[in-house]
Structures are given as C-alpha cells and as structure tokens.
Amino acid sequence: MKTLVIGGAGLVGSMVVEELVKRGADVRVFARKKSAVADADKTGVEVVEGDLLDPATVEKALDGVDKLYLLNAVSPDELTQGLIAYDLAKKHRLQHVVYHSVFRAEHFLDVPHFASKVAVENALKAFDVPWTIIRPNYFFQNDAKLKDVIKGAGLYPMPLGPTGISLVDVRDIAEAAAVALAGGAEHQGRTYNLNGPDVLSGPKVAAIWSQLLNKEVHYSGDDMEAFEAQLRKQMPAWSAFDLRMMMQGYLERGFTAEAGDLETLTALIGHPPRRYEDFARETAAKWAKELPWPLDKIAEKL
Numbered sequence: 001m002k003t004l005v006i007g008g009a010g011l012v013g014s015m016v017v018e019e020l021v022k023r024g025a026d027v028r029v030f031a032r033k034k035s036a037v038a039d040a041d042k043t044g045v046e047v048v049e050g051d052l053l054d055p056a057t058v059e060k061a062l063d064g065v066d067k068l069y070l071l072n073a074v075s076p077d078e079l080t081q082g083l084i085a086y087d088l089a090k091k092h093r094l095q096h097v098v099y100h101s102v103f104r105a106e107h108f109l110d111v112p113h114f115a116s117k118v119a120v121e122n123a124l125k126a127f128d129v130p131w132t133i134i135r136p137n138y139f140f141q142n143d144a145k146l147k148d149v150i151k152g153a154g155l156y157p158m159p160l161g162p163t164g165i166s167l168v169d170v171r172d173i174a175e176a177a178a179v180a181l182a183g184g185a186e187h188q189g190r191t192y193n194l195n196g197p198d199v200l201s202g203p204k205v206a207a208i209w210s211q212l213l214n215k216e217v218h219y220s221g222d223d224m225e226a227f228e229a230q231l232r233k234q235m236p237a238w239s240a241f242d243l244r245m246m247m248q249g250y251l252e253r254g255f256t257a258e259a260g261d262l263e264t265l266t267a268l269i270g271h272p273p274r275r276y277e278d279f280a281r282e283t284a285a286k287w288a289k290e291l292p293w294p295l296d297k298i299a300e301k302l
Helices: 011-022 055-062 078-091 112-126 140-153 170-182 202-213 224-231 237-253 261-269 276-289 295-301
Strands: 002-006 026-031 046-049 067-070 096-100 131-136 190-194
Touching: 002 011, 002 055, 011 026, 011 170, 026 055, 046 055, 055 078, 067 078, 067 170, 078 096, 078 112, 096 112, 096 170, 112 131, 112 237, 131 170, 140 202, 140 276, 170 190, 170 261, 190 261, 202 276, 224 237
Parallel strands: 002 026, 002 067, 026 046, 067 096, 096 131, 131 190
Antiparallel strands: none
C-alpha cells in the first residue's frame, strides 16, 4: 500500500508523514521542491516534485498510489487545487482519500478557505471513492510563531474572544489522519471533528503565557479592523482578509467542541487530546533556549 501525502512539506503534513512512517507505511510526498521535505532520505520517504495547478504532475505523483492524504494550503486557488487532486484520485480509483477540512466549515461560507473546503467535501461525498474527512479546530502551533509579540511585547494578539474556541494540537491531528489512512473500512464515510479538551478565550490564553513567562501578557482584544490592518503588514491583502473573516466568524458563531467530539478523538488516537497549557510550557522552554540574535549577527558584534 502506497500513500501519497499532498501538503507533506508543511506543518501538519510533515507530522502526518512522520506518523505514517512510524506505522510502517510506504509514503510518497508531493511537493514543489524535494528540498522542502525534511529528512526524506533518512526516513525512506519518496518525494515527487510538482504543482497542484499542473494536473500532469499531480497524475504522475498518483501513479502506483493506493491512498491519498489531501491537504491544500490556504491560497486563492485552493478550490481548484483540491478538485484537480480529487478528480485525478477518482480517475485512478484510489482505495481511500483522507481530506483535511476544517471544523464547522458549513457555518462559515463567507470565509473563502472554509467555503473551498465545503466544496471539496461535497465532491468527495458525490462520487464513489472511499473517503474520510478530518475537521480540525484552530492549531495550538499557530501560536508558536508569535514569540516576538507574546514574549517581547507582552501581548497575545489572536482575537479568540471572551468565550473562546476549542484549539487542538497538530500532533493529535497528524495521529488522527495516520490512523484513518492506516485503518480499514471502519473510517470510510466518516467525518471526524478534531478539537482540544479546553475552551480557550483570549484572556485565558494571555493568562497562561503570563504565568509561564513570569511577565504580564495582555490580550489585545477583538478589534477586527485593527487585526486585519496588522495582518496586511505581514501577508497579502487577500490572506489578511480571509483570516480576519475566519476570526470574526469565531466571535460571531462560535468554534467550540460539539457533544462527543473529545470522546471520538480520544478513541481515534488512543489517548486524551493534548492540552494547550502543556504545549505552551514546551514552547516557552524552547524560547528560553533560543539565542537572542542569529549567529551571524552575534559574530558581527564580536
């Protein structure tokens, strides 16, 4: 059995690859460049270069493949990329497609990348290729990128709101995806909501970081205009708007686990879902070990 992982060079996909390798799976990764897939030579993972907007390269990657993990990066072409990959999986009559969607997607049809995922979900359900859909919440690991703001400025900037959402650890997502891919018919036709065990508000997350860093970390609040304006300094305008609409939807419609979600994820991965506070403790420890400047900058000062 050979499994193709689309998205295997990214944060979640690379962990899915790792989990599949642990289970002895024969794994092929589809990536723009082989160099983007870390440790492929050491793990025996095959890497095929290609572009999701080039059907010929996708079809080449699918040659000899039995199963597909499909994770499309958020982009203006996300829907087209997803449907090209799925249509070719359907053409090749794959035995199983595990699609990485998003929690409560159908309630966020005004969010561009959520709407794209709903369309791909509908395509999966309309045809006869066996499928499993995983629907994760917002990732813990997104906050690992906020070191300068959290540790430096003493601000937690993500507008999670006063009610909060059920964030989930990427490691649990990867385990769930690998279990579904490695398993049999029991996972086919199933949709799994992947949520963490705690509902975390903006003030609650700020308080966790305050305790771990031994400094006051303030929640920056729920001003969505200011949030989008800040994002536009760091990413394309379309992406800033997309993320703004996502976070605004969390505030307006909620993003907390539904009844039975935690029990389902626990049974799926064989252990309780990881807690945000443990992730934050691990991350704070890593930050404490990091040098204040890159080595080349330190050398300039010597």
